[in-house]
Structures are given as structure tokens and as C-alpha cells.
Amino acid sequence: MTPRANWKGFLRLSLVTCPVALFPATSESEKISFNQLNRQTGHRIKYLKVDADTGDEVANEDIVKGYELEKGQFIEVTKEELDELALESTRTIDIDEFVEKADIDPRYLIRPYYLRPDGKVGHDAFAVIRETLKEMNKVAIGRVVLTNREHIIALEPLEKGLVGTLLRYPYEVRNEDEYFDEIRDVKVTKDMLDLARHIVNQKAGRFEPGKFEDQYETALIDLINQKRAGKPITPKERPRGENVVDLMEALRRSVGKDAAETKAPKKPGKKPRKAAAGQKEMLMPIAGKKQAKEAATKKPAARPQRKSA
Structure with missing residues (x-):
């Protein structure tokens, strides 16, 4: 199309x-989107445009834009005037x-x-x-x-x-001064810069978007598939940051760690899921691939609707 x-x-x-x-x-x-539901009934939440004072629903053709001069006082502007x-x-x-x-x-x-x-x-x-x-x-x-x-x-x-x-x-665009004024002036030693440069050189490469996968989107798909299959949801442990006590020691350890990773044989990485295929296809079916293929020849698998709220 x-x-x-x-x-x-x-x-x-x-x-x-x-x-x-x-x-x-x-x-x-292609991203996963959610509808808002009533927890008690499971029905979708519907939004209505209502008059703030009377509470009556207002038709789209009766809605105009308004600029608030002061509290409760508006200047109306029509679509025709904007055009x-x-x-x-x-x-x-x-x-x-x-x-x-x-x-x-x-x-x-x-x-x-x-x-x-x-x-x-x-x-x-x-x-x-x-x-x-x-x-x-x-x-x-x-x-x-x-x-x-x-x-x-x-x-x-x-x-x-x-x-x-x-x-x-x-x-x-906001002025950066109001955010950066409280950053302290710190003298960075040559040794620290040398170690940091070494880390950068070890990790140098070309930006290739195809190498990156939206991990949150993948986790959402896995969550939905697990819930559809009736599997228990076990929360994963959140990564915890560590306080840096000795910056020089942290830099040295980083250099050693990156050097070891560079020398170690790389495992074949997971290929990112193709966005072109659409996230809907990733959601289904729950059954194994062979079962899914057999099912596909008989009757198309139902897919969850992903209409936005």
C-alpha cells in the first residue's frame, strides 16, 4: 500500500x-499499547468530552479552540480563522x-x-x-x-x-545553566583520562541500529505470552548500582574487564526481532512452532487486539 x-x-x-x-x-x-479497563468489570474505559460546568456531553462540531486570558475568560478561535x-x-x-x-x-x-x-x-x-x-x-x-x-x-x-x-x-529549548550550575568543578588527572581513553578505544565501533533490540518491548511480549499461557509471573531482580569509592581502581578494573571480554570468543548473539514483521506476530501463538504451523493450516490463530485507549 x-x-x-x-x-x-x-x-x-x-x-x-x-x-x-x-x-x-x-x-x-508496532509498539505494544494498552487499553484502560475497569478492574471490577473488565470493560474498557471510555472518555467523553463534557462541559466542565453542566456535565453534559459536547459534540465535536460544537467544540472550538479557546485561549485563556485569565481564569475563566477565553478568546474563541475557530478552525476557519486559523486557516x-x-x-x-x-x-x-x-x-x-x-x-x-x-x-x-x-x-x-x-x-x-x-x-x-x-x-x-x-x-x-x-x-x-x-x-x-x-x-x-x-x-x-x-x-x-x-x-x-x-x-x-x-x-x-x-x-x-x-x-x-x-x-x-x-x-x-531550556537554558542549560539552571541545570548545570550545581555541577562541581573537578580536576581530572592525566592518569584518569588515559584509563578512560583506553576504555573508549576498546569499545569503539560503528553505530548500527540493527544491533540493538528494544528489551522493554521484548519483555512486554514475553509477559503477555506468559499470561495468555496461564504461567505464573515471577518478578525479576532489579539491577543495583554500586557506589564508586575509588575512581582510579574502578577505571583500572574496567580496563581489565573490557580487555578480557575482547579476548574471549564471542558467543553468537541473538538476532534482534525484525520490526518489519510486526509485534503482533511475536505475540502468537503460544503453542510450539510445529503445532502453530499445523494449526495455521486449519484455522488462523486469534490475535489480541491492540487498539489504543
């Missing part, structure tokens, strides 16, 4: 324009400037989107913008309106398309 675009409009660099579509680059839909703001970025991503990727503070990053040409026209103009960014190793900065708000967006090439990352505005 062709993915559905979150936004369609135009990408413009000076007089070069092409129609484009914006798609979410990430997804949370009439008509910022140009509602329909066009206008590239304002080009910057170095290293200049973008990671705190400003929100979420990534994929950008591709929309329809059969505009591929040439899109390719010119993409290849220029790639050749000059720059990030293009523009603006786009999503969910009724204007966002800064940083565009960079990825394979045949572009990745656009939404950025926060300065007022959305």
Missing part, C-alpha cells in the same frame, strides 16, 4: 520549484539558507520526515536541489506548516530523496 503523505505542497529554491510530498520517517504503531492565517509555508517549503550540519544543535531536532517528488512532474528540479546539497555537503533550512503550526525544517539528501527534520524554535 502506498504510504499516505502528511503534507503536500512545493519545494522552492529561488526560482526553481517542484511539487513534493512529506511522509513520516518513523513509526510507533485564514494563510502562511506561505502552508503550501510551500521555501529554502531560506544553507548551513553546515554541525551547526545545528541536537537539542533543536524534533522528528524526521521523508520528502519526495509528488506526481510525475518536478523530478528534474528535485534532483537538482538534492544533488546540490549532496555535492556541497550542506543542509537547507526552510519552513513548513504541519498540524496548524509553522515549523523550521532542515533538509538533507538521503539516497534518491531528502530527509526533512523538524526543528524547535529557541523559546522551546
Whole structure:
């Protein structure tokens, strides 16, 4: 199925324009989600939109947005009035400037989107913008309106398309001083730095997301499968941290421990479960694989519904 675009409009660099579509680059839909239930009846909890004063349920068409000026006093704003703001970025991503990727503070990053040409026209103009960014190793900065708000967006090439990352505005990023002021000034000795560098070098590698497994998600799946099978749930012992008394000794022991792990033959690690297969498939069936295969030829196994509350 062709993915559905979150936004369609135009990408413009000076007089070069092409129609484009914006798609979410990430997804949370494969994660386990829970419904809220009434412990007494086992029924789902239903949320209603009610008038805070009368307690009467209010239909969606009768709900408008309101900005609270002071306690109990609101300025109403309708959807039509918001649409009439008509910022140009509602329909066009206008590239304002080009910057170095290293200049973008990671705190400003929100979420990534994929950008591709929309329809059969505009591929040439899109390719010119993409290849220029790639050749000059720059990030293009523009603006786009999503969910009724204007966002800064940083565009960079990825394979045949572009990745656009939404950025926060300065007022959305908290000042670090109020959090870091109480950190003591400590003099770190050369010996400590040498040992720490040695540990870093022993653990150096390339970031490969495929090596990592969401352990909490895996534990949730195991928990649900155990409960479905009627097995007793035994709580696991929580890991406990240790107080560091002698930092130099801890560093030396870390170096020795990592060196021993490096020399020891590595056991074949568990392959992370493929997210593409979907977490639903991991939940079922409880029976052994052979039994499950036989059952599958007769009747599809029931799967638990995972609708969000």
C-alpha cells in the first residue's frame, strides 16, 4: 500500500520549484499499547468530552479552540480563522539558507520526515536541489506548516530523496545553566583520562541500529505470552548500582574487564526481532512452532487486539 503523505505542497529554491510530498520517517504503531479497563468489570474505559460546568456531553462540531486570558475568560478561535492565517509555508517549503550540519544543535531536532517528488512532474528540479546539497555537503533550512503550526525544517539528501527534520524554535529549548550550575568543578588527572581513553578505544565501533533490540518491548511480549499461557509471573531482580569509592581502581578494573571480554570468543548473539514483521506476530501463538504451523493450516490463530485507549 502506498504510504499516505502528511503534507503536500512545493519545494522552492529561488526560482526553481517542484511539487513534493512529506511522509513520516518513523513509526510507533508496532509498539505494544494498552487499553484502560475497569478492574471490577473488565470493560474498557471510555472518555467523553463534557462541559466542565453542566456535565453534559459536547459534540465535536460544537467544540472550538479557546485561549485563556485569565481564569475563566477565553478568546474563541475557530478552525476557519486559523486557516485564514494563510502562511506561505502552508503550501510551500521555501529554502531560506544553507548551513553546515554541525551547526545545528541536537537539542533543536524534533522528528524526521521523508520528502519526495509528488506526481510525475518536478523530478528534474528535485534532483537538482538534492544533488546540490549532496555535492556541497550542506543542509537547507526552510519552513513548513504541519498540524496548524509553522515549523523550521532542515533538509538533507538521503539516497534518491531528502530527509526533512523538524526543528524547535529557541523559546522551546531550556537554558542549560539552571541545570548545570550545581555541577562541581573537578580536576581530572592525566592518569584518569588515559584509563578512560583506553576504555573508549576498546569499545569503539560503528553505530548500527540493527544491533540493538528494544528489551522493554521484548519483555512486554514475553509477559503477555506468559499470561495468555496461564504461567505464573515471577518478578525479576532489579539491577543495583554500586557506589564508586575509588575512581582510579574502578577505571583500572574496567580496563581489565573490557580487555578480557575482547579476548574471549564471542558467543553468537541473538538476532534482534525484525520490526518489519510486526509485534503482533511475536505475540502468537503460544503453542510450539510445529503445532502453530499445523494449526495455521486449519484455522488462523486469534490475535489480541491492540487498539489504543
